[in-house]
Amino acid sequence: MEATLTIIFGLIIGSFLNVVIHRLPLGENVVFPPSHCPRCRADIPFYLNIPLLSYIFLLGKCRSCRGKISAQYPLVEGFCAFSFWLTVHNYGLSLQAAASAVFICLLIALAAIDIKHMILPDELTLSAAAFFFIYSFFNPEIGQLDAVLSGLGGALFFAGLYFFYLKIRKIEGLGFGDVKMALFMGLFLGLHRLTVAIFLASLFGLLVGIFIIVFKKKNLKLALPFGPFLSLGSFVSLFWGDAIMAWIGSFWRLL
Ligand SMILES: [Zn+2]
Structure with a gap:
């Protein structure tokens, strides 16, 4: 139960990290507007914005323009979920676990942004x-x-x-x-x-x-x-x- 909730929480945070990775280097607001396809700008409805599952269900393609969705999205979500699970497995539900989770989120975002933009x-x-x-x-x-x-x-x-x-x-x-x-x-x-x-x-x-x-x-x-x-x-x-x-x-x- 604890593990399942941790993994779901990790997937959600991973999904947010993807937004940060995409928008922060472009100087865009990371909260508004809601998720849209970076190619055709079509809004992504909440039921198609489910971490990992939507990517599999859509076969990695945007529903509107059929453009390829970057593998970065499921990779970041999956890795974030795995590392949250590992963190709680290691530290239990503690302050140190929370700090480690913050640390890992920063590592993921920085790695992805550095790969894409060299910054x-x-x-x-x-x-x-x-x-x-x-x-x-x-x-x-x-x-x-x-x-x-x-x-x-x-x-x-x-x-x-x-x-x-x-x-x-x-x-x-x-x-x-x-x-x-x-x-x-x-x-x-x-x-x-x-x-x-x-x-x-x-x-x-x-x-x-x-x-x-x-x-x-x-x-x-x-x-x-x-x-x-x-x-x-x-x-x-x-x-x-x-x-x-x-x-x-x-x-x-x-x-
Ligand atoms: Zn699109």
Whole structure:
């Protein structure tokens, strides 16, 4: 029962995230007007606006113009539902579960917007930093000092990389959005999990980069947004970061 309600709630929030992902970068209001097809602007009636199910029922096509509905919609809804379930499974119905859900929603929205537009909007990253700074006073998992130092440390680390790329290689290797994203990641994850998150993000980024260069025959100067990798790294680290850290620790002691 609890799991079912959590999943339904996750689907609804995922549906709202899709609206945020679509409208926020365009500077549109995320609440009004109600849902419409981005192609033909036809209104979507409430009975065809049911997360996941409508997409399947409509076979991924708009009812009015038969245009393809982006796979982003069911993917975001499904992933949001899954991660809400995972959150409640991990933390029960608690304050930490609610904060984790907010964190995951931000990760999803930022990843999708970065893939589509190569930006990480301040509206999300800076609001998140403010939110998780306030939450650091209540976070039962990490101390406030850990949160603040990790946030600042993460931001400084990426700011360093940003200026390194800019000065040495004369390219914008990273956006400044990544700096602000690392700030709120550190504020919520703390030092251990932030380290794991950045390590995983770099690893995933490297693997995808190699894959693209080898199989798509693109050159090395391809611009790959880093936000999605930071999101994925943070998500994995939120749930399994401590286990990964312990595993690395035990491995280290063997040497
Ligand atoms: Zn349409």
